[in-house]
Amino acid sequence: MIESPTEEMPDIAARQRAMAAFAEANFEELASVLTGIAAARNSVDLRRPEAGLVMLRGRVGGDGNAFNLGEASVARASIRLVSGEVGHAYVLGRDTAKARLAAIADALWQRSETRPTIERELVAVVEDRLGQALRARQAQVAATRVDFFTLVRGED
Amino acid sequence: MYVAVKGGERAIDNAHRLLASDRRGDTDIPEISTNQIAGQLKLAVARVMAEGSLYDPEVAALAIKQARGDLIEAIFLARAYRTTLPRFGYSRPIExxxxxxxxxxxxxxxxxxxxxxxxxxxDYTHRLIDFGLAGDAVPEPPAENAAGLxxxxxxxxxxxxxxxxxQNATRSDAPPRxxxxxxxxxxxxxxxxxxxxxxxxxxxxxxxxxxxxxxxxxxxxxxxxxxxxxxxxxxxxxxxxxxxxxxxxxxxxxxxxxxxxxxxxxxxxxxxxxxxxxxxxxxxxxxxxxxxxxxxxxxxxxxxxxxxxxxxxxxxxxxxxxxxxxxEHLKLPHYVDFQAELGLVRRMRALHAAARADEPDEAPPEEADEPVEDREAAE
Structure with a gap:
């Protein structure tokens, strides 16, 4: 299934990054960008959007052999654009409508005509929102870090 | 002879209607939303996800609402729900x-x-009930340290x-059971x-x-x-x-x-x-x-x-x-099993009485057989 891996490696990394953003995007973010793109219209389902489970694995001691921790609900979808590109999506949760939009975004990302728009209006926007939320949370968490100091006691 | 007993459907239906009404409670009080449960009872949601073995905060919150806050019932609901979904596969081990x-x-x-x-x-709270939370006190915004982590x-x-x-064993590629x-x-x-x-x-x-x-x-x-x-x-x-x-x-x-x-x-x-x-x-x-x-x-x-x-x-x-x-299955009807046990204990008591009647009179009455009978009756 891997198409010429050596040539496409940089592309795969970029696509993984974009797909991670689609998975983190909410329905409204995806919908508002995709409605403005003509190529997004009339896509067909290759696999009907569906909800299912992925068994999450941890590692013994955090760094040893894998074990099965428990399942998570995941929605997935696969679509084909009218122009022929195929898009896939796997996202946490049961929102199959969002999964379908994420699959359309993945397909649009693969078209050189629409990739810049998707990168600018969707990937960058979602990454920016996540980055801001993470920094804000980390600032709150960092304020709970303990600063130890030593009390000098007795004779010196 | 086995006698099938029917009946109780209407009582069951009405019990479930009563449950739904009691779950809602006083309608003058606003209904709790699953968003409120997921956001404000987050640790209860975490427990239902962990023991329900299903990471899905929305499902866990809904299960808590449906179970009226009974977390083991909610865990049961989450487990039952997961059996309705297909398995797509296994994640990569989380780092x-x-x-x-x-x-x-x-x-x-x-x-x-x-x-x-x-x-x-x-940790380090005093575990004193905070009556302020009963009102609508707004919490202080969290402190921040811009230096981050x-x-x-x-x-x-x-x-x-x-x-x-x-050291943990060298990682093996064998899939875990x-x-x-x-x-x-x-x-x-x-x-x-x-x-x-x-x-x-x-x-x-x-x-x-x-x-x-x-x-x-x-x-x-x-x-x-x-x-x-x-x-x-x-x-x-x-x-x-x-x-x-x-x-x-x-x-x-x-x-x-x-x-x-x-x-x-x-x-x-x-x-x-x-x-x-x-x-x-x-x-x-x-x-x-x-x-x-x-x-x-x-x-x-x-x-x-x-x-x-x-x-x-x-x-x-x-x-x-x-x-x-x-x-909990013990509370479901065991009428036939119990009838059998009743018959058994009656027969045992009859044999016991017959044996005593045959015994000579010098058997010391202080060593009464009551405890034994009690135990049998309790089985």
Whole structure:
């Protein structure tokens, strides 16, 4: 299934990054960008959007052999654009409508005509929102870090 | 003769209508939303996700609402729901070293890279009821430190550098066994034990963990590290030929550092117990780590003498859905079974009376047979 891996490696990394953003995007973010793109219209389902489970694995001691921790609900979808590109999506949760939009975004990302728009209006926007939320949370968490100091006691 | 009894449908329907109405309660009071449960009863949601073995805050919140706050009932609902969904596959193993920590503490090292980060903890509160929360007091905004966080490596890695602590076995590519796909058999490997404990009842594991501290299979533990935070989950999609990020989940991880094991060839070193749980669930993660270590007794040449060290005892009784099913089934009609027992006890009493009538009179009346009869009647 891997198409010429050596040539496409940089592309795969970029696509993984974009797909991670689609998975983190909410329905409204995806919908508002995709409605403005003509190529997004009339896509067909290759696999009907569906909800299912992925068994999450941890590692013994955090760094040893894998074990099965428990399942998570995941929605997935696969679509084909009218122009022929195929898009896939796997996202946490049961929102199959969002999964379908994420699959359309993945397909649009693969078209050189629409990739810049998707990168600018969707990937960058979602990454920016996540980055801001993470920094804000980390600032709150960092304020709970303990600063130890030593009390000098007795004779010196 | 077996007599099938029908009836009760209307009583059952009406009982469920009454349940629905009681669940809603006083309609002058606004109905609770699942968003409120997911946002404000987050630790209850975490428990339902962990023991329901299904990471889905929305489903867990809805299950809590449906169960009227009965968390074991909610866990049952989550487990039942997961059986309706197809399995897409297995995630790549989650790397907890890459966690965006919201809490990270160690009881073994004061000064460690990344620091002691308390996060949103109940620790050091005075456990006094806060009557202010009964009103609509707005909490102070959290303090902030713009400097942010430093990288926080696993504490066990620090001990590893000196060879003072047991190393985890070299990673093998063999897929771990899966309890949801095959029945539990003994002896169970550590992969199966950890899967069982991760979905096991918090109260049961807490009691077992406590028993090890009180001397039933003790291992003198220290909290090497507890960390809580979000991690990314990756899934290898066959149709793509590469791994995709599904999103982030919140986990609690606990590494217990326990007393020593050595041999003629190996110098003494600390041993480890591990806990990993969905959501913010520190008590459960700590209990899991203590019980994991207790269950490794044989591996370290310790005698299996305590309940927490007995895999069959622990793993067969940790699941609260199984446990509640078997305990609670006793309240369902057992009319025919009980009729049979009634017949039996009547026959036994008749035989007993006949035997006494045949006995000579000098049998001492003080040694009355009452206790025996009581016991039989109670069966």
């Amino acid at each position: 907890t070293s890459e966690m965006a920590v919201e809490r990270r503490i160690s009881a073994t090292y004061k000064d460690l890279p990344g620091g002691q980060i308390l996060g949103p903890t109940f 430093e990288p926080a490596p696993h504490v066990t890695r620090l001990l590893n550098d000196e060879g003072l602590i047991e 899966d309890l949801t796909r095959e029945p539990l058999a003994f002896p169970a490997g550590r992969d199966l034990r950890l899967q069982n404990l991760a979905r096991g009842d918090e109260g049961f594991l807490l009691g077992l963990a406590y028993s090890t501290q009180r001397g039933f299979g003790g291992s003198h533990p220290f909290v090497g590290e507890i960390r809580i935070g979000e991690v990314e989950v990756e899934f290898f999609a066959e149709e793509l030929g590469f791994a995709v990020t599904l999103g982030r989940v919140q986990l609690t991880e606990c590494e217990m550092v326990n007393q020593f094991k050595g041999s003629a060839s190996e110098p003494p070193q600390f041993t480890r117990g591990y806990g990993l749980v969905f959501g913010q669930s520190e008590r459960k993660a700590m209990s899991m780590a203590l019980v994991d270590r207790a269950l490794r007794a044989e591996e370290f040449g310790q005698d299996v003498t305590a309940p927490a060290q007995d895999q069959e005892f622990v793993l067969s009784h940790s699941d609260n859905v199984q446990a509640t099913g078997f305990v």
